[in-house]
Amino acid sequence: MRINDPKIAARLGELDVELVPGTRLADLTSLGIGGTTDLLRIRKYESIPDLLNLLDANHVPHRFLGGGSNLLVGDGELPWVVLQLVPPEPGIILEGNFARVDAAADLGRTVTFCAKHDLGGMEGLIGVPGTVGGALRMNAGAYGMQIGAYVREVKLYRAADHKIEILQGNQISFEYRHTSFAPDDMMLAVTLELPSKPYKEILQGIRICNEKRRSSQPLGQRSAGCIFKNPPGASAGRMIDDLGLKGLSVGDARVSDRHANFFVNAGRASARDMLKLIADVRERVKKAYGVTLENEVVVWNG
Ligand SMILES: Cc1cc2nc3c(=O)[nH]c(=O)nc-3n(C[C@H](O)[C@H](O)[C@H](O)COP(=O)(O)OP(=O)(O)OC[C@H]3O[C@@H](n4cnc5c(N)ncnc54)[C@H](O)[C@@H]3O)c2cc1C
Structure with missing residues (x-):
């Protein structure tokens, strides 16, 4: 437009x-x-x-x-x-165990900045690309943690009231890759309360998470992370892998050979290709397991 x-x-x-x-x-x-x-x-x-x-x-x-x-x-x-x-400078202000972070701040830099000030808890988020605002909206998480657990306050533009407001953490519900924000709410800043931990210990946790990602994810390729949410008690990646679908392609859209829930753009994939691949895999999983996989990736199509 x-x-x-x-x-x-x-x-x-x-x-x-x-x-x-x-x-x-x-x-x-x-x-x-x-x-x-x-x-x-x-x-x-x-x-x-x-x-x-x-x-x-x-x-x-x-x-x-x-x-x-x-x-x-x-x-x-x-x-x-x-x-x-536009990301502001410096984007993060620390006060005791509280970190006030702008939504446009880079998530990885936020985790390492806090770590250097002996504030931990978010080690699992290292390697999750994107901004703090996107992580808040998605309730990003990995390796047993989710950002929502540390949220104490969110500054946001609330579409329903047409104004900027502050919500307390207990006014927001954070679930697995889902939050109670309205679709038109815009995250502006967040206050996180993080546990004190020595930098060395946090660094050790970060190294372990980095290693887990390197050994299981197609990090050199273009992807959006996991395409599907895990259904309760199961792993979408495992289900897709067990059906032998790694490498399945539509044009240049391809189920990663490394992690079956990562779909990669191996060249010049279009959205059409990727959506076809997603629909195909969803249908095969439904047929085999009777489970309809829900998107984790946010689709902006029309
Ligand atoms: C290699 C790789 C690994 C990944 N690993 C993980 C993982 O381990 N765990 C995980 O949870 N995710 C993972 N992801 C997915 C992704 O990185 C996260 O969901 C991330 O938090 C999205 O942030 P973003 O800023 O890129 O959001 P975007 O992709 O830009 O947007 C995602 C959604 O958030 C909304 N949004 C973004 N910013 C705002 C804002 N300020 N206000 C309101 N809405 C907003 C958008 O409208 C959209 O609906 C991975 C992705 C990749 C590519």
């Missing part, structure tokens, strides 16, 4: 929002798949309510982009614009 109206463009400038016309989302997503639209880069959080009012008043649909590491974006000209927060 293109913002061609010069009045809207001028107002964006007043709100300190950078308009990047005709952005290829394939360049902004870890899968390397996605069509073209206008990107709006937000520098001042305070301008978000006015920005969203402006878009709504002019019937411009929008989506929020974090680091693009859990997204499968459709092909061609996209029917919405994309909003992205």
Whole structure:
């Protein structure tokens, strides 16, 4: 979608929002798949309510982009614009066991920054790409931990009230790759409460998690991490692997040979290819096990 109206463009400038016309989302997503639209880069959080009012008043649909590491974006000209927060400096403020982190901050850097200040708990998140905002929205986790366990406060734009608000951790429910935020809420910042741990000990935990990832995931290839959520008490990857589906392909979309729940873009895969592959694997799993796998990857298609 293109913002061609010069009045809207001028107002964006007043709100300190950078308009990047005709952005290829394939360049902004870890899968390397996605069509073209206008990107709006937000520098001042305070301008978000006015920005969203402006878009709504002019019937411009929008989506929020974090680091693009859990997204499968459709092909061609996209029917919405994309909003992205510009990472602020320094992005993290520590006070005792509390870390206040901006949503646009890089998740991995946040984990290592806290570790260097003897704050642990998030070792499992090392190697999860993307932003803190994306991790919050997805309740990212690995190796037995989830970010939601450490959330004490979230600053967000609440679409229902058209304003920026603060929610306490106990007002939010964090479940396996699911949170109670409304789809149009935009994460702006989070306060995490992290346990004290000596840096050396955290580093040891980080090394173990890194090694587990290196030995089981196709890290050199373009992917969005796990495509499906694990069904209760089972592993989606194991189910797919046991059906002998590693290497199954549609065009350049391929079930990884290394981890059957990672689907990779082995060249010039389109969203169409990847969606076909996902549907095919889901159907085969349903036939074999009677289980319908649910997407973990967020699909922006239409
Ligand atoms: C190699 C690899 C390994 C991975 N391993 C893991 C893993 O172990 N565990 C795990 O949980 N995930 C994993 N992932 C998936 C992904 O990295 C996480 O889901 C990550 O937290 C997504 O963050 P992001 O900023 O990239 O979000 P995006 O992909 O940009 O967006 C994901 C969703 O969050 C929303 N969103 C993003 N930012 C905001 C915001 N500020 N406000 C509101 N909504 C927002 C988007 O609209 C979208 O719905 C992996 C991915 C890759 C490529």
